[in-house]
Amino acid sequence: MIPLPLLARCRPTSAQGAVLLAAASVGELAPPPTNCSSLFRWRAALLAALYANGLVRLVPREQTPRKTKGAALTQPHALLRVLHTAVPYWRLRYDTADAPPEEWWVDDTKELVRKHVLPLLCGAGSCVGVLGSGTSSLARDIATLGNDVHVIATDVAAEALSHHAVASRVDGIVDDAVWSSLRACSLDVVVDKGLVDAIACCSGGHAMEARVADTVHRILRPGGTFLLICGSMDRVSVFDRVLDERVYISRAQPRGPGATAPIIAVMRKKAALASLQTLTLAPLEELKISDDALERAILAASSSSSSLK
Numbered sequence: 001m002i003p004l005p006l007l008a009r010c011r012p013t014s015a016q017g018a019v020l021l022a023a024a025s026v027g028e029l030a031p032p033p034t035n036c037s038s039l040f041r042w043r044a045a046l047l048a049a050l051y052a053n054g055l056v057r058l059v060p061r062e063q064t065p066r067k068t069k070g071a072a073l074t075q076p077h078a079l080l081r082v083l084h085t086a087v088p089y090w091r092l093r094y095d096t097a098d099a100p101p102e103e104w105w106v107d108d109t110k111e112l113v114r115k116h117v118l119p120l121l122c123g124a125g126s127c128v129g130v131l132g133s134g135t136s137s138l139a140r141d142i143a144t145l146g147n148d149v150h151v152i153a154t155d156v157a158a159e160a161l162s163h164h165a166v167a168s169r170v171d172g173i174v175d176d177a178v179w180s181s182l183r184a185c186s187l188d189v190v191v192d193k194g195l196v197d198a199i200a201c202c203s204g205g206h207a208m209e210a211r212v213a214d215t216v217h218r219i220l221r222p223g224g225t226f227l228l229i230c231g232s233m234d235r236v237s238v239f240d241r242v243l244d245e246r247v248y249i250s251r252a253q254p255r256g257p258g259a260t261a262p263i264i265a266v267m268r269k270k271a272a273l274a275s276l277q278t279l280t281l282a283p284l285e286e287l288k289i290s291d292d293a294l295e296r297a298i299l300a301a302s303s304s305s306s307s308l309k
């Protein structure tokens with residue numbers, strides 16, 4: 001991680017710089033050395049690599065706003081909001097074939113499927129979509145319900161979908177739920193476990209949440225149901241605009257003392273197609289980051305930190 005005093009003086013020179021600076025600040029680009037005496041030099045090497053590649057610049061100390069007592073550190077937060085919009089970030093995060101499943105909100109996905117997914121299935125040939133599946137075992141657990149259940153797991157990172165490759169009846173599709181290419185009226189059930197929570201952290205998150213709601217309404221068949229597992233009723237309200245009925249809302253057990261109890265909501269699209277007035281959104285500028293630029297920065301950071309150990 002980059003020291004906060006130095007991080008506060010960093011300014012990205014491009015979208016690529018913003019993402020890489022945020023990734024470096026949370027320790028995503030290279031593992032820290034085991035020798036604690038080298039940690040500060042390792043952090044400085046990460047920043048130097050970004051600076052050498054022209055991805056960040058430093059402002060003079062006098063231009064750095066002072067943090068008043070009780071005030072929030074807004075700069076790292078703003079950088080992390082940009083970070084979560086970047087496909088390379090998620091590809092880097094999931095690029096470990098032997099990594100255990102990463103579960104958001106609910107660890108026991110088998111119990112989640114038994115209690116909340118199974119009752120929603122509409123008989124033989126049910127098709128279930130898991131949006132932003134990541135490496136969660138949820139899609140694979142749904143597929144074990146029987147031969148008549150077909151599951152589509154989507155994610156922006158192909159690396160995440162490779163975890164589902166061994167499961168029969170699970171099709172992994174690289175797809176962005178914000179601008180989805182899935183066919184209209186193609187799914188009986190759509191499941192989101194943590195996707196809109198991640199999107200809410202993005203720059204422009206509110207507009208992108210609304211786009212995901214539009215996607216869910218479009219890909220659900222008439223009479224289809226939407227299962228949402230999230231951390232806030234604000235996320236549920238986003239889908240009220242496009243879906244017609246809240247079937248039920250409950251809270252799951254929190255993961256531990258002091259943890260947030262996740263919300264489990266089931267919503268339904270009307271059996272008859274309705275002419276719903278949808279919100280017109282200005283096109284969002286997609287954050288495109290060159291894989292070559294990302295690789296150069298990672299290699300530079302890794303080699304620089306290795307030379308300092």
